[in-house]
Each structure stands twice: as structure tokens, then as C-alpha cells.
Amino acid sequence: MKFVVCVKQVPDTTEVKVDPKTHTLIREGVPSILNPYDQYAIEECVRIKEKTGEGTVTVITMGPPQARSALMKCLALGADEAILISDKAFAGSDTWATAYTLAQAIKKIGSIDMVFCGQQAIDGDTAQVGPEIAQQLGIPQVTYVEKIDIDEKHKLLIHKQTEEGYHVLETKPPVLFALLPPTSFQPEHPPMSSILRAKKKPFNEWDAKTLGGDVSKYGLDGSFTQVIKTYTPPSRGECELIEGNSKDAARKLSEILLKHEVLVKR
């Protein structure tokens, strides 16, 4: 079986802080990490491959040259080969252009059985690239995937999270999954032996020319959405601390909630 995992290198948004004076993002010293959702996707993909007993896991990313380190981590986590899709022509891509670029790469890899993505990336949170790839490849998708099982006949049983619980779905390849890690998931660092082994695995770089396709669809030119302004959200203002013993504090809070019509009388 042929598996492709799409990953993204992201700034660790949990480390991003806002300058209290200028209200701008402090990006200095914020480390770049493998998107945690994508790390889960890699680990699940490797697990499924091991269960089927055969196949190759190709990990791809579109990004600047330094995204190489995210791919190296994926190789250390068990991917068999990596492709860095990097070109100035890809700069400024929105979700559609990103999906177009990744779909071109997947088509070039050819005869894919399963594509794995993280449900979303922690910097943009859009959750759009996965479904947009699936549409361009013309294959079905399952998003919000919590768990995948595969049997000998390659029949896939999937747990998909819903707002009220989960659905158990059945499908077969080709298909794209967008994975949602369990809350207990900790993106661990692979052991040193795996990191050393990763260095011997095939690593390729593809630019726009290698990919082919319609050049007008790459990067800023191929992006339909335009960001015209970014700003920090207005601050919420000071927290009003309610003093007094528990009973008094509860009474005051109740008064505040009613006064500001946060809660209304029935």
C-alpha cells in the first residue's frame, strides 16, 4: 500500500506571547515545531502500515527550506521517505493554493491508497487543506478521525468524532483522513537511534518545475483569499475581582450577571 502524510511546520503557538504595551505578537524565540496534529497522523499512518505488513509511507510538506527539520522528525517517527516541496513560487499560498500544490505532488507520487493529514494546524486552525486535497484528487475523505482499524481485506473501520459522540464508518482505499489526536496524546521526541536512522532515508526536494501543473495556480497568484489586515484582538480589560466571603461573593456575582443582562429573568 502507498501512504502519503501531509505535514506542516508551525510556530509553537502555545509559546506565542503578546507584548502588553504594543499589543503585537512576540515571535522572537518562538520555536518551530511539527504541527502536533500531523505528528499524530504520522504515528497512526505508520501503525496502519505496520498492521498491513507492507507499503511505503511518504511524508510531504510545502514550506521553506527550514521545514526540512519537520520532515526529518517524521522520518525518525517511522516514515520511509520525505519530499520537501519548496519554491519561491509557492509563497503566499492560501488554503486552496496549498491544497493544489500538495495534490499535484500526490498525483506525481501516483497510485496512492491513503492520504493522512492532521485535522488542522495550530497556527491557522482552518482545517481546510485536507478536504481541499481530497476534492482535487477526487477521493472520499473522513475528517475528525479519532481511530482507524484495518482488516486483512483492507476494509477500514473509522471512529469519527461528532459533536455528540462518534460515528463508526466503513470505507476502503483510496481515501483521505484528517486526524484528531486523543487528549492524552503527547508529541514525543523520537529516540536518538531513530533520528540517526532517519538520516539514511530517501529525502527529495521538489520545486514548482518538478511538480509541473498550472503555474498560475501556485502561491499568491493562485490564492483566492487575500489577507488585507492583521491585528491583535482588543484586550478584554481588567478582571473585576469580587471580594468577600463565599456567600457574599456569590451574591455579588449573581447581581452583576443580572445587571449586565448576561442572565435574564424567566
Added chain:
Amino acid sequence: MGIDIILDKCTGCGLCVKACPFAAIKIKNKKAEIEANCTLCGSCVDVCKLEAIVLERPKQSDKDLSEYKDVWIFVELKEEEIKKVSYELASKAREIADTLGERVGAVILGKKVSHLCDNIAAYGVDVVYIAENENLSEYNTNNYTSILTGVILKYKPNIMLFPATHLGRDLAPRVAASLQVGLTADCTGLSIKDGLLLQTRPAFGGNIMADIITPNTRPQMATTRPNVMKITKPDPSRKADTVSIPVNIDPNSMKIVIKEIVKTTKEGTKSLDEADIIISGGRGMGSPENFKILEDLAETINGVVGASRAAVDAGWRPRTDQVGQSGKTVSPKLYIACGISGKIQHQVGMKGSDTIIAINTDSEAPIFDIADCGIVGDLFEIIPALNDELKKNLSKG
């Protein structure tokens, strides 16, 4: 431009006939033939193994965008009832349409949905597009995508809004990719600027906001966070025109089959995503039994109980209750955080709430940085006392 069958490649296998949601393909003389009611939705192209169907849609930028009119919404249902978020979308769409001097359209897909037209019309919808079919009772990505792509291509709306729910976030990008148009995710603000839809969304875990436009493609598409847009007062006397969309679905062609539907939320309670009052408990709750006091308060103020990751990891609450980066993003009118320290990962999931109340014994807890109002104290005393107060005050005439 348009759709063509490459006769040399077509073997008349009929896969495209089955895949067409509009019954617009027939096999004649062992070759597929596309009929006039084709909407260019592209379902047949995806299933043709021989690449015998070519579809070329006109490039949007070459066209006159002014032929795209009206503000449309996708109406999400839950067990054959309209979800609250759909009314939020309708209210917002009405406001935008009034600014533009256009109509509001609503698309409803389902098994039996005609009777819901008046319900949504009351919130300002002028035209309801209805697709009814017994195979549409449960959401299926491919079927819904084909039908929506088809109606959008046929009726050419200027703006198309989806809810940023599990369903909307699965469907909208698929439709956008099929139409080759832009899409902005999880908007918390929508308005009109210079005739274009100005889409405002948070990024970097809510640390920055971005204003986005889609100048060259139509419809301008966005998904919208639940509980953010205000619902207007319904006008029950308002009626909408209805347009029926004929659909045809072969249940055997569905590539993803639902085997089982499991609900972990309590019957009859709202899900977190839909709640406008949420009372969340964290590590400070100490045990699963202690959540009882939050549930009691929730009953009094018609809220839903949520949890922090710490409480879910401890096994005190189900995963579906979790608010935060690895859980749900909520934006209720009122969020009460009880015994939650409020690390950035939790804040990301609830920062968009209108009013935030924090109750914690630790006055240094980060939750107080984003709370509007806070009490440093013992939640096991404060919550029951608050419940008593509110019971008394909310029932008073």
C-alpha cells in the same frame, strides 16, 4: 468550456450514471451522454476510471462577477430540526443582504425538509432551495458536495456561508475546492466593505485577528463560528419562495458507510458547540462526583457543563466535553471556569466567549488574565451559593 465525453475512451460502463446526483447522464449506444440538466458539479469526473470525461469550468476572473447575486446560507440540521447556528447565519445573511440590496437564500438538504421552510424564513430568508431524498438523511460528504456545487453553479450566489461545525468544516472546503473559489474558515465577524465580504477570523490560537477578502471568485465563501452572530427576532408572518432541487442518489455508490452512531452526551442536552452558557470544571474539581454542583448550576441557568483537559485526562468527564486546543472551541455568551488554571491551551478554546467568569483558589492563575470577573475562593462553597442566589433571582417575576 463545459463538459465533454471523450468517446474513444468511454466504454459505457455506467459508473458516471450512478454517480450523477442530478440524473443528467444516460448511456446511449454504449457511450455516456450528458444531458441538458447537467450542473457541471464534477461527480462523474471523479468516478470515471478511464478519464473519459473532461470538465472545464470558465475561469472566474475572466467573467463578469456582477451576475452573482444574493447571500446564501447552508442550513445545518440535527435530527431533522434546524440547528441554532443556522438561525445565526440567517440573521447575519439578512443584515449583509440588506447592505447589498440583495436577497437571502437558504439551502436545506435532507430526507424530509419542506416543512422547515417557514421556520428559517422567519429569520429573514427570501428563497429556500430544497433537496429532498431519503439518502440525504445522514450527512455524506460526496453527495452533499455534488448537490451544493450544482445549485451554486446554477443559481450563482454572491456569498455562501456555512456554519463552522464538524459538518460545515468537512463540507465547505470540499465545495470550495470543487468550485475553485476561496474560503475563509471560522469567521467571527462578517461585514461589507467596498462591496466585498470582509471576513474576520482569529489565528495563532486567538492571538491575532485577520481581515480577509475574496475579490476575484464567486461565491465569496466563509464558515462562521457558532454562538458568535446574534440571532434576530423571528417574524413568523414572513414567507419564503421555495425552489425544489431534483436529486438522484444511488445508495450503493456511497463510498463511506455509517455503521453505528454513538452518542456520549446526555439525551436531551445541548452539545457544547451549541450552548450559550457553559460551566466548565478543571483539576480543581477533584473528582467526577464533584461535577454534580456544576450540573445543578447548569440546570438553573440552562447551561451545559464543559471540562478542561486535566479533567478529561483524569477520566472525570468524556472527551466530547473538553474545551481547549485539543478539544472544542466554544464562544458562548457566558463561560464560567471553575477550578481551571487557564493555560494558553485552554484559553484558545474559550477566549471568544462574551463574558468570562473565573473561580479559583489561586489568585495567580492565568485564567484571571482573561476573565471579566473573578472570585478567588473555594468553588465548593461559591458554586452552591451562586446556584441558590440565581434560583431565587431568576424566578422572581
